[in-house]
Amino acid sequence: MSKHDNEQTARLERARQIGLFRYMLIREAADASLTGRQRGALVRKLAADEHTDPDGRRVRISRWTLDRWILEWRQGGFDALVPSPRQAQPRTPSEVFELASALKKENPERTAAQVRRILKAQLGWAPDERTLQRMFHRTGLVSLRAPKQTAVFGRFEADRPNELWTGDALHGPRIDGRKTYLFAFIDDHSRAVVGHRWGFAEDTVRLAAALRPALAARGVPQYIYVDNGSAFVDSWLLRACAKLGIKLVHSAPGRPEGRGKIERFFRTVNGEFTVEIASEHGEVGREIKDLAEMNRLFTAWVEQVYHRREHSETQAAPLARWMAGAPFPVPSASDLAEAFRWSEHRNVAKTGTVSLHGNRYQVDPQLVGRKVELVFDPFDLTFLQVRVDGQDAGTALPFQISRNSHPKARPEIPTELPKPTTGIDYLGLIDRAHATDLSNKVNYAALHPEPARPARSASLTEG
Structure with missing residues (x-):
């Protein structure tokens, strides 16, 4: 791929990221069920708060801009929020940012204002102080002079079922010599397992295998909360959530708020399910033949044991607490297919x-x-x-057509093509032909018998 194609792909990806940022920002305020007063209050609150844009900068969005995005969303859907690739390009040349970063790394005590003064003296021009400050925050170049304080996290619980799902991946035991991974999503309010799937890879395909049946059977949540693993930040997941009207939220690196519930569930999985599986080290347990058996047994454990047992925090069985909010609207088959x-x-x-x-x-x-x-x-x-x-x-x-599937769409069991063979045993053919020749060879001596020898004379005999 040429440099031009790489730059064009980067511009398109940046434009999509900006569209997703706008969508997730105005999703609640764009809800058609809100009254004008409710919408106005939400928009005013959004305009008063700072938000992290796709570049990691802390920005404020004016109310006029938020109202414009909501109008564009209503008229054209998600695609209307995606700017043209040319508009999505940063205005400050990358060379200037690289020089500013070098100046900051050279002396971390330099402020953004000081770096701007040096740039202007060197280049005759420099971006404004706020632009440099945002860049330093985004790249982690801001010097922290105050002592770091230990964060204290309070308890949180969603008010109703399907308000918030939390997803994560668990590294599991080996099956037939291959490591397994569990993708799971739990409902924050009820602790019910709404979707799960064991697989041989921690990628977007296995994530989709867990999430898509969950949406078809359990309905569409308002939020999905995940970490920053490669599968959870893939553009496929962002597109799927945007198409279904789900607000996808990623936890900040090093900030585990809200992830304790699914981590606690994974400890339960390890303590009650995977501990019963025979490992490659010889521990006693059930021998699992393949992934189909693994997923079948896990589903049975979730539905028969975990979902029916009273949870220690909610004091209710997870499935019963989730069912208290039923029924939930589920997406149509066509909408689900389009999203995925x-x-x-x-x-x-x-x-x-x-x-x-x-x-x-x-x-x-x-x-x-x-x-x-x-x-x-x-x-x-x-x-x-x-x-x-x-x-x-x-x-x-x-x-x-040279390939039938996307490079990322790897099957669970790689298909090994048989080595091309004609079935011809060359040496065997030669051996059989030689044996045939020997059996069919004409015995010319047999066709011409030796003439009879003349009888000996009596005198010779007698002598």
């Missing part, structure tokens, strides 16, 4: 084709030179939907 598709952006070549992970596809010739969004099932790259500015633009017809 993946998407990537590509430029349409002059030949009317687009490329995606080694494959080439033919699209509408009228899209030549335009940037399109390709929406697809990660396990099936033979069918792609084409969209332009959020609008449907037909499908991409396969032209040259």
